[in-house]
Amino acid sequence: MGNFIEIVVSDNATNTQKGRLLENLGKELLSILQYDVLEEVRITAMEVDLLAKHLISGETIFVECKAHQNNLSADVLTKLLGNVFFKGVSSGWLFTTGPLGKDAKGFREEWSQKVPEDRRKLNIYTSDKLVDLLISSGKICNPIALPKDKKYTYAEENTLIISEYGRFWAIKVLHVSAGVPYGVILYDAENSKLIIDKDVINSVSKLQTSLNDLEFIVTELNDESKLLTEELTEELSNIAIVTGGDQWADYRPSRPRDFIGREDLLRDIFKYFNSVVENETNTRLLAIKAPSGWGKSSALLKLVSKSKSKRYKTKFFVHAVDVRAATSRRYGELSLLSCINSAVEKGFIAKPSEEIIINSVTNPLSSKGLAEILQSLRDENKVLILCFDQFEEIFSKNELADLFESIRKLAIAIDSARENIILGFAWKTDGTTPTDHPAYYMWQSLSDRRREFQLPTFTPKEINKALSIFSKELGQSLNPSLKKYLIDHCQGYPWLLKKLCIHVHSLIKNGIEQNEIMGKGLDIESLFERDLSELSSSEQACLRKIANESPADFFKVDQDFGSETVHALLNRRLIIRKAHKLILYWDIFKDYVLTGSVPRITITYIPQGNLNKYNNLLQLLLNQKEMNLSDIAKNLKISIKASENLIRDMVMFGNVTRQGERIILLQETENEAINKVYSFFNSHILLKTLVTQYGDGFGVTFQEFEKTFINLYKESQFSQKTFGVYINRVINWFLGLNIIRVSHGQITYLSEKIPMPKQILIPNGRIAVSARIQPFLGAAPPERILELITKIEHGTDNEEELKNLGLRNAVTVLKSLGIAIKQIDTIKLVNLDDDYKLTIAEKVIETQTIQLIVHYIKEQRTAPSSGEVGTMVAKLLNKEWKDASKTRTGLALLKWHKWATEVIKEKNSATMI
Template structure:
C-alpha cells in the first residue's frame, strides 16, 4: 500500500524558458529527457536513446530504451510527470506494453517513473507485480530524490524551519529548494535554493523559480543569502465561517442546526462518511435548496471540530492552506489535538500532512466544508488547489474530511469554468444531491408557523403555501415569515389568500422603502456581486452601504458584499423572479361552470350560504368549488362571499373574458411549461400519463397517489382545452392551433347528461327504491349520496330521457303495472344489456352458478380484462338483479 505522505516528501520542478507556451513546453520536454537520462545512468545504464517524447498540457510522457553497463541487459522506461498522481490505469497500461515487448525480448527490464507519485490503487498494483516480476521497477519523485541524494548529487536544505523540499531541474544543473518557515506561525517566509557546485545558484534559476507555482508569491533567494534578503511577512487569508439563522423563518441565512428540518437520509450519509473516514464529499443543489443549512447541521454533529467556510473570500491558492490551518488551530485550542513541532502551513499538502501527523484524541476528527464553492470556479489555480485537497483526502483517509458545496444553477454560466478540475473533485468524492422539501418537511414548517402565530392554518392556506413554495426551502420560509408578520398586523387568513402570496410582491415590499441612493447602491452590488466592499464604498457613501446592511438586503462576506439571496439578485438584475405559478387545479371547468352560472345570474356575486342552500349542500363545498376561480384570478373570496371580478361580471361577453383570462393564467403556470416541453419532444402530442408523472416530479411538496396525479393532469389539460391552448386526441392532448375558440362553457351550465356505464356493478335495492319514488312523483329529487345508482338505471334502460329538457329522466313505460314493478319487464331489460341474455341462460342451466363465473360472462361481453374480485362484484350484483326479476338462485350451493 502507498505509504503516508509526509511533509518532506519532495517535488520535482522543471524550469525551462520559451517565447510562448508551446516553445516552453518543448524546452521542458528536452530538459526532462536529459534529466531522466541522468537518472537512468545513476541506475547503472549507459546513455539512453530517446524513442518517443510527448509533450502535453498537463505534463510529459517519455519512453526511453537503455542498456546496462555491466551485463548489457536492456531496459525500457516510461516517465509520467503530471499535475496529479499517476493512477492504476496508467500503471497497468505501461506494464501491458512491457509484457508485449517481452514476447520479442525476454531479458527486458521495465522502469515506470511516476511523478509526483502513485495513487493508492496504482501503488498496490505495483507492489503485487513486484512480487512476481523482480525486473519491473517504479520510481516516484521521492525515490528519485533519495537516489540522487545517496549518490551525492544534491545538497538538500535542512533545518527545523524548512519544509516542502523540491528538486529543481534546470539546463544549468540540478538544485535543491525549500520553503523557509516563520518559527512562530509556521507559515512560509521565502523560498531558499541551494546548489551542489561551487558556482552557486544562477540568477536565471531564481527568476524562473520566482515565476513558478511553487513560489506561491514568496520571495526566492539563494541559500545562505544575507539577512537583508527579502522576507515575506505572513498575511493570513480572510477566513469566514458560515453562521445560521436565529429563527425558523429567517430565510436570509442558512438554517441553524436548531431550526434544521428534514434531510435525514443526506445527514445520515454524510455523518457515516465522516465517522468512518470515507473521503471527500460534494453537496449539489440549486440556489436556496438547503446546501448551507445541511452543511451547518452535519458540522454540528461531528465528534471533534466541524467548520463551514464561506469561500467567497477565497482569492488565491494560499487560501486553502490558511483554511486548514484555521481548522487545525481551532481543534488544538479545544484540546482535541496536539500539532507536531515541525508543523508547516506553507502549502496545502504540508498543511494536510501536518494534520495527519498530529496527536489526536480518540475518535476525534476535523470536518471542513467549503460552502459557496461556485465562486472558486472563476480561478483555475485556486480550483486546482482545492482539487489537490480532494485527491489527497481520498488517498489519505484518517483525521480530516473535506466537503464542497456548490449550486448547480450557477456554475454553468461561467464561460471560463474549469470543468475538468470540477469533475476531478466529483470523481473522487461522494456526491449528495439535494432535492426540494417533501410533503413531510413542508408540514413541519407549517406546524411551526402555527405555533409561532398562534393560529390554526386553514386547509386552503396550507395548500396554497405548499403549492406556491414548490418545496423550495428559502421560498417556503420567506412566505411563512411574511404570513407571520401579516398575522401580527391583524390580517385574516381569507385576506392573505386573496393576496395570492406572490413572492414578487415580497421583493417589491423589500424595495418599497429604499431611497434612490440606496436602490442605486443595491443595484450596483447585485450587478457585480460579490463586490469588493472597498469598491462599493468608493462609489457610494458609507451610510448608504450600512443602511442596506442593517436592513439585511446586503450581507458582508469578509471584504466583499453580496445580496442576501441569489434569487433576489436575479430579481434586481432582470426585473423578474424566475418562479412560475404552481398551484394545483383539482376541479374541471365543467365542475366549476355551475358556480359561475349561479354567480352571473345573481349579478356577479353571492353569499356562500345562499348558494349552498340552493344547491342543497354545505358552504364548504361552495368554497372549494370557488377555489379554482380564485387561483385563476377570476374571483375574489371574502368570509361568507364569492364574487367574480368586475371585469367578468360587467363584461358584455363574460364567456370570452373568462376564456381570455384563463388562457393568460395557464401560460404563466409551471405545468404549461412542462406541457410545452413534452409536446416539443413528442412531436406535438402529450400522453396524459406522461404529463402526470412530470407533474408529480415538479411538485414534490404535494402528496398524492399515481391515480391522483393522473386526475390532476387531466384536470389541468381540461382547462387548457377550455382556454383554447390544447385539444384532446384519444388518450393524449395536442397543442391547439392559434386562434382556437376553446371547448365548453362556464357561463351556460346545463344539467349533466347521465352517461351509460358497465352494468351491473351495484346491488338493485336502492336503485329500485329510486324507481318506485319517481314512479309515484316524477319531480322527486334523488339525494346526492344515491345518484350513483342513476347510471345503472339509465344503462339498464329503466330510466329514459324525458324529452322535455336536457338532464331530465322518467321511468321507462311498462316497467310498473298498477304501481308494482313488473318482473317480466325487468327481465327483458336484463336480457338487453351486454352479456345479460347469456348470463341469464347460464343461471337457468345452473342455479348454483358461481359469482366469478357470472362476472366472466359480462367481462367477455364488454371485451374487458377484470380481476377475480371485480368479476365477483359484477356477478353478485347480477344475482341481485336476477332475483328482482323473478329468477331463482341457490345461494348456498353458489357459495360452496
C-alpha cells in the same frame, strides 16, 4: 524534511525540448547507477521510456520516467511490469518525480513482501530517492547546506526545479501562524548560490510548477516579505464559517433546530461518510446540488450539527466555509488548514507532535504533522469533511480566476490520496456559467470523481412541519385558509415558503388579522419590491452596488456610502457580512435588484374543483363582481367547504382576490378570466414535464400520462383512488382549455395556442382512469337533441323542468359534447354556431365511439352491424355487456353516425355549389 523534483519548461518550448530535458535527467540518473542507455523507445512531454544495460553485469532494464505533480496511480506500475515481461528484460524501473497515490503505495507495499527474485523485477525511485542520487553523486548540492537567512522560517520540504533556465533549489518560506508557505527563495542547485537576478527569478516564477500559488521573493527587498505575510494573515482571518440566522424570521440559512425534513438526503450523505471510514469507496469529493433558495447552506449547517450528535461526534467532523469571503487563490488550502486546526482545537483529533503545515495545493498532505493526523484518522476510523458553500459565487470575480485552478488541484490531490478527508461543494444548478469559463471546466472535469446529492423541494409533509414551526413563532394557530394559501403558493420551494411566512409574520406583528392576509394570487415581484420600497435613495444605491460587486468589499462600501447606510441595511437583514465581504441575503434577491426579474415558478397546484363548478362560479361573479362566501355557497347550492375549494382555485388562477369573506373578481370579461386560467395551466409542472419527456406537440397514452403524474406527486402519498380523481380532473381541465386533444386512446398536446372560446369547453366525454374514457354512447337520438336546443333557445332552461319533459338523456348528451353547461339550476348553451346542426355533427364524428365505426368502414369497406358496433364499444370500455345491450348501443351509435355523416355531406355539397 522532504525533497521533491519538478521538471518544467516554458509555455513556448517545443515538444522536443520538453522531451530532451526529461531524457537528459533519465540518462544522468542511469549513468550514476552504472547503466548505459541502449535505446530511446519513446520521448514525449510527459514520459521517457528507455532500454538500458548495466556496464558491469550486462543486465538490461526497461526504465519509465514520469514527470508529474499529481498522485500516480497503480496502473502505471502494472503497465510497467507488463512491458518487462513483454520485452523480456531483467527488470522494470520507475523514475517518478511526483507522489504515489494510495493504490500505488499499496501496490508497492504488497510487492515488497514478495521473494527477492520477484522483487528484482520492479524498482521504484520516488523523488526523494532521485534527489539523494543526485546529491550523493555531486550533481547538485545538499539543500541543508544552503546559506539561509535566519529572519525567515522555512518549510520542511524543498523542491528541485529542473528547467531550461537551469537547476534550482526552491525553498519555501513559511508563515508561522498560518501554517502555510507564502513565498519562495531560489538557489542555484549546483553551486548553492542565492539567486538575486530578477530576470531569472521572474522567468522561473512563470513556469507551471506547484509553487505558482506562492510569491518568488527577491531577498534584498525586505518590505516585500513583510507585505506578503500581512496579506496572508488577512486572508486567513477571512475564512468565513457558514453560519445560520439569529432567529426564525431571518433570511440567512436556517438554524439546525429549524431545519425541515430532507432525512433521506442526510441519511445518504452520512452513509457515504461511513463508506469512506470502511474504505468501501475511492471517492473523496461530494456535491450538494440544488437551485437557489432550496436550502443548500441550511443543509450544510444541519450536517455540521448532526456530526456533533452522540451518534456521529466521534466519527465525523464537518467544517463548512463560505467561499464568498475569498480574496485570493489561497482560500482553498487555508480553508483546509482551518478545518484541520478546528478539529484539533475541538478535540476531534489529537494535536500532532510536528507542526501542521500545508506545503502546497498539489501535495497538501505531505508534511510530517499531517502524516500524523492522517494516521490517527485511519487508526480511529474518523473522517474530516471540508465543505465549500456558495462555491459558484466566485465565478463573477475575474481576480479569483486562479482560485478555480487552485481548488481543482486541491480536489484532485485529496481525491487521489484516498485518505480520511473529504472535500464537499454546495453547487447552484440554476446558474449561468458559460461553457468556456474555467470554473465550468473545473466542475465538469471532476464529475466522474465526486458523489452528488440532489436537494429536493419540500414534500407536503415537510411543508406542514415548517408551518407548524411558523405557527409556534407566531404564538397562534394558523387560520386554515391562510395555511392552505401558503401551502398552495410555495409550490414546495423552501425559499418561497420562507419568504411568504416572513411576510405574514411581519403583517401579523403589525396588527393585521390572519383572515385579512393573502387573499390574492401570488405576486413574487411585490414581495421583493416591499424590501426596496422602505429604503432611502442612498440605501437603494448601496444595495445595488453590493449586488453588482457581490461579494463586495466591506471597507470600500462603508467608505463610499457611510457606516450609517451600511448598518441600516445590515439591521434590515437585506445584506449580510462575511468576514470583510458584503452580500445580499439571497441570490434570488440579488438577481431582482440587478435585473428586476424574479424566478419563474413552475406550478404544481392541483385544482380542487371541476370545470362545471368553475363555470358556475365564474358566471355568478361576472354578474355580481363581488360576493360573500356564504352567498356563493347558497347560490351554487354547495357547502361552505366546497365553496372554499372553488375560491381557492380561483385565487390560484388569479381570477379573484379574497378579503376575509368577501370574494372580488379581478377580470372584467369572461374571456379575460379564462385566459388567466389558460396561462396558469400552461405553466403547470405536469405539462412542462410531459413536454420535456416526450417533446413539444407530444402524443402520449393514458398510461404514460398517469405515470408522469404519479411520479411528480409520489411524495404526496395520495391513495390510488385520490390519484385517479386528480388525474381525471387535470385531464378535463386541459381538455376544456384546448391544451390537449383526446383521440383514439392518445392524449395530444396542442402546442400552438388555439383561440380561446368565450367559455371553457366541457370536454367530449369525461376521462376516467379505470375506463380510460367515458365515450359518447348516443343515449338520446339526434331529434331529441335538436328539440332540447329549441326549448332552451325559447326560454325553457331549468334543468329539472327539462328532465320532466323527458329530455334527461338529451341533457346528458349535450353536456358531454361540450355544447351545454349547467349554471346553478339552468342549462346554458355554449360553443354553438348559427348552424348548430353542423356543430353537433362535427363533434359527434370526432367522438371515440363514432370513430370506431368510421375506421371499421374504411378497413372493411362496409358498415358494421349493430352487434359488431356494440362488441367493439364493450371491448373499448372493458365491459361484460349482454348481447341485447350491445345491440341497443350499436343501433344508437349507427343512427348517430348516419345522421352526422349526412349533415356534414349536405353542408359540403352546399359549399361546393
